Amino acid sequence: MCKALxxxxxxxxxxxxxxxxxDPVFTDVMLASRTKSKCDAVAAAxxxxxxxxxxxxxxxxxxxxxxxxAFQPDIVVNVALPYQDLTIMDACLECGCxxxxxxxxxxxxxxxxxxxxxxxxxxxxxxxxxxAILGCGFDPGVTAIFTAYAAKHHFDEIHYLDxxxxxxxxxxxxFATNFNPEINIRExxxxxxxxxxxxxxxxxxxxxxRPLNYPGIGERESYVIYxxxxxxxxxxxxxxxxxxFWMTFGQEYLTHLRVIQNIGMARIDPIIYNGVExxxxxxxxxxxxxxxxxxxxxxxxxSIGCRIRGIKDGKERTYYIYNNCDHETAFxxxxxxxxxxxxxxxxxxxxxxxxxxxxxxxxxxxxxxxxPDPFLAELGPQGLPWHxxxxxxxxx
Ligand code: NDP
Numbered sequence: 001m002c003k004a005l006x007x008x009x010x011x012x013x014x015x016x017x018x019x020x021x022x023d024p025v026f027t028d029v030m031l032a033s034r035t036k037s038k039c040d041a042v043a044a045a046x047x048x049x050x051x052x053x054x055x056x057x058x059x060x061x062x063x064x065x066x067x068x069x070a071f072q073p074d075i076v077v078n079v080a081l082p083y084q085d086l087t088i089m090d091a092c093l094e095c096g097c098x099x100x101x102x103x104x105x106x107x108x109x110x111x112x113x114x115x116x117x118x119x120x121x122x123x124x125x126x127x128x129x130x131x132a133i134l135g136c137g138f139d140p141g142v143t144a145i146f147t148a149y150a151a152k153h154h155f156d157e158i159h160y161l162d163x164x165x166x167x168x169x170x171x172x173x174x175f176a177t178n179f180n181p182e183i184n185i186r187e188x189x190x191x192x193x194x195x196x197x198x199x200x201x202x203x204x205x206x207x208x209x210r211p212l213n214y215p216g217i218g219e220r221e222s223y224v225i226y227x228x229x230x231x232x233x234x235x236x237x238x239x240x241x242x243x244x245f246w247m248t249f250g251q252e253y254l255t256h257l258r259v260i261q262n263i264g265m266a267r268i269d270p271i272i273y274n275g276v277e278x279x280x281x282x283x284x285x286x287x288x289x290x291x292x293x294x295x296x297x298x299x300x301x302x303s304i305g306c307r308i309r310g311i312k313d314g315k316e317r318t319y320y321i322y323n324n325c326d327h328e329t330a331f332x333x334x335x336x337x338x339x340x341x342x343x344x345x346x347x348x349x350x351x352x353x354x355x356x357x358x359x360x361x362x363x364x365x366x367x368x369x370x371x372p373d374p375f376l377a378e379l380g381p382q383g384l385p386w387h388x389x390x391x392x393x394x395x396x
Contacts, residue, residue: 005097006020007033019344021050032054039053061091076088089118096130126363131363132364132365142386143304150321155312156310160242161244162307162308164246169299169302170299181288209222215387223246291339298338307394330342345382358371359371
């Protein structure tokens with residue numbers, strides 16, 4: 001018997017709830033979020049009374065504990081926002097629940113994300129005999145599991161790691177973000193950062209870029225940005241000499257982003273408007289398209305993977321492992337676009353790995369610390385098939 005509680009009824013939460021509801025290892029499933037009507041809509045679409053729903057403010061440890069004590073989940077899947085990571089981890093510790101998320105903690109008043117806040121829970125989860133699984137979406141998530149798989153099967157030492165994330169989809173809107181606009185804009189407007197020879201190198205936003213070829217898609221301009229899995233991967237694979245993360249952006253997207261920043265709409269500090277305190281980026285989120293609504297007209301594919309150079313049996317080799325996900329196929333299955341799908345499927349599968357005892361341990365873990373084999377064996381059948389290229393030109 002295993003009870004799963006999902007927190008957050010956005011695009012990602014919709015996919016996670018569908019996948020967890022379809023997995024017989026979970027005897028009881030609940031979806032809770034700030035707005036209960038959104039949970040009810042997801043539960044109604046699944047049908048059969050399989051998914052219970054509840055309202056919760058995940059900023060409040062007391063409210064979370066009340067819900068946890070009533071439902072008694074074995075595992076809590078946090079797909080609300082990164083701001084809620086610590087309160088949900090606190091509530092898990094207080095009520096004896098295991099934990100999984102897809103994005104590392106960010107304070108609301110500082111566009112800065114790193115694992116230190118969550119790694120600081122290591123001793124408490126260990127002492128409680130509970131598992132906390134961090135960053136189990138696609139990136140972070142599958143990208144780190146791909147790296148673990150490469151290290152286990154194809155390399156004695158990984159030297160160069162380039163994670164490449166291409167969204168070649170078209171949603172027909174002038175400007176929209178693929179996941180929560182506030183979190184997305186905070187992420188892509190920050191300074192670039194990559195790891196080289198034991199140090200972090202900081203660049204201006206989008207300073208380093210070049211065209212890269214993506215399988216089945218072709219050439220797309222790709223930009224070095226900071227992404228959180230770099231922090232845990234260089235710690236867990238100390239042979240890495242350089243680790244970078246590349247993301248594709250279209251010119252239209254970058255122009256909109258620049259205007260949004262220049263006119264102050266990306267500000268995260270509160271301002272007074274007509275006597276009311278508002279945060280510009282939160283207001284912007286309210287007027288931008290809901291990422292969940294993009295799916296109906298989204299065409300094209302995402303392509304995310306790891307390009308790796310290193311040593312096997314004394315010889316240098318290259319390796320490219322990736323998944324392509326089609327927006328229309330994702331929409332047909334789940335009613336959401338590929339970015340929600342590629343995040344939600346791994347989160348549900350990670351929870352299933354835990355529930356079946358395949359990923360266990362007391363403490364706080366990044367996903368690359370678990371065995372990648374059982375996870376990757378099921379990722380394809382769950383809708384995210386992956387492919388490998390050996391000793392090809394990986395461009396980076
Ligand atoms: P959405 O904004 O669509 O959904 C977030 C949900 O969380 C909403 O239903 C929202 O409620 C709810 N929520 C927000 N604050 C609270 C709160 N205080 N208490 C309870 N519920 C709350 O985001 P997405 O679904 O696009 O993204 C979800 C998460 O997935 C984010 O953390 C994002 O960073 C992460 N992500 C990870 C990726 C990866 O590959 N690792 C890729 C993409 C996303 P309401 O409906 O009332 O607003």
